[in-house]
Amino acid sequence: MKFLARLALLAGLLLAGCTGAHARGPLESSLQDAGGNRPDLLYVVLFSLPDCPYCVSVRDAYLPALLDDPRFRERLRIREVSIGSSRLLKDFNGDRITHADLARRYKVKFAPTVLFLDSHGQPRADALLGGDSVGLYGGYLENRVMRGLAQ
Secondary structure: OHHHHHHHHHHHHHHOOOOOHHHHOOOOOOOOOOOOOOOOOOEEEEEEOOOOOOHHHHHHHHHHHHHHOOOOOOOEEEEEOOOOOEEEEOOOOOEEEEEEHHHHHHHOOOOOOEEEEEOOOEEEEEEEOOOOOOHHHHHHHHHHHHHHHOO
């Protein structure tokens, strides 16, 4: 009986975990926004690699937290680009481009890298390179978002 109770508790915890960042679905990869090119938007673009634990941490823990913050919710668009992927996406001009070509365009060679871009694809804050190993990443990310929105 204790085994079944523990199993039920574990299943409940796993299901509760699924209601967080993963419930939001994968991050969008299209850089075009359905609402048009609003000058007040900041695009937070995660450049990632498959099987990168730091990329998973940024994607699942830090980026969704930005959208939960009422200061940022309506002013951010969060996107993800896989550095080596041949999948196509629409860039800021509406042109089809591979994820890998977009990474080359922005000279991204390291994952995770987060860029902070305006609605025309121009940088609004310094890139954030690397992942979190000491619990400071959230502060660095918020600082870059604040800078990007201030311009």
